[in-house]
Amino acid sequence: MADGIKIIDNNKKAYFDYFIEDTYEAGIALVGCEVKSIRLGQINLKDSFCIVKGGELFLMNAHIKPYEKGSYYNVDAKRPRKLLLHKKEIDKLRGAVTQKSYTIVPTKIYFRQGLVKVEVGLAKGKELHDKRKSIADRESKREIDRAVKEYRK
Numbered sequence: 001m002a003d004g005i006k007i008i009d010n011n012k013k014a015y016f017d018y019f020i021e022d023t024y025e026a027g028i029a030l031v032g033c034e035v036k037s038i039r040l041g042q043i044n045l046k047d048s049f050c051i052v053k054g055g056e057l058f059l060m061n062a063h064i065k066p067y068e069k070g071s072y073y074n075v076d077a078k079r080p081r082k083l084l085l086h087k088k089e090i091d092k093l094r095g096a097v098t099q100k101s102y103t104i105v106p107t108k109i110y111f112r113q114g115l116v117k118v119e120v121g122l123a124k125g126k127e128l129h130d131k132r133k134s135i136a137d138r139e140s141k142r143e144i145d146r147a148v149k150e151y152r153k
Contacts, residue, residue: 008038011045014105018123018135023107024093025117027084028059033067033074038116043109050083050104050120052094057083057149059106059118083118096122 016018016114030038037043042065051058059081066074085093096102107121 004113005110007108008041008106009045011042011048011106012086013046014123016126016131017086018103018105018125019117019130020105020107020121020123022071022122022124024085024089024119025112025119026057028109028116028145029082029084030064030116031075034064035116036069037064037067038109041112045106045109048106050089050106053095055090057085057090057093059083059122062106063147081113083120084085093120093122 002035044063046063048062049060052062061078062075062081093104097104101124103123103125105121105123106118108119110117110119
């Protein structure tokens with residue numbers, strides 16, 4: 001928890017499906033009951049993505065479970081949520097998406113000094129052989145860690 005950061009959710013699938021080339025920290029526009037749900041860890045970024053529409057960046061398909069103690073203030077769990085970035089950053093992301101066939105994916109969501117922040121990554125899709133290589137690398141690292149742990153005993 002360095003620098004007042006408390007990570008709520010990591011999008012591991014994004015790192016498996018994409019090469020993350022650049023990351024940006026964005027604020028997110030939420031209502032009160034959504035913040036309470038996020039504080040309880042009831043968010044899933046697994047199949048979420050970001051789009052640029054009308055000069056603004058939106059987080060799509062992120063599931064925030066409705067707050068149990070909320071009333072009629074609860075909103076739709078998968079509604080689009082506006083991400084807050086500088087105009088230059090949004091223009092840079094839009095250019096990369098349209099010209100170079102990149103995708104914008106959220107990689108993690110966290111609290112920084114009491115505010116909810118989303119880390120979005122500029123990503124390039126992996127091919128099937130790249131995914132197989134990632135799996136092989138992960139398995140070999142796991143075996144090495146087991147051997148080292150066994151050796152230390």
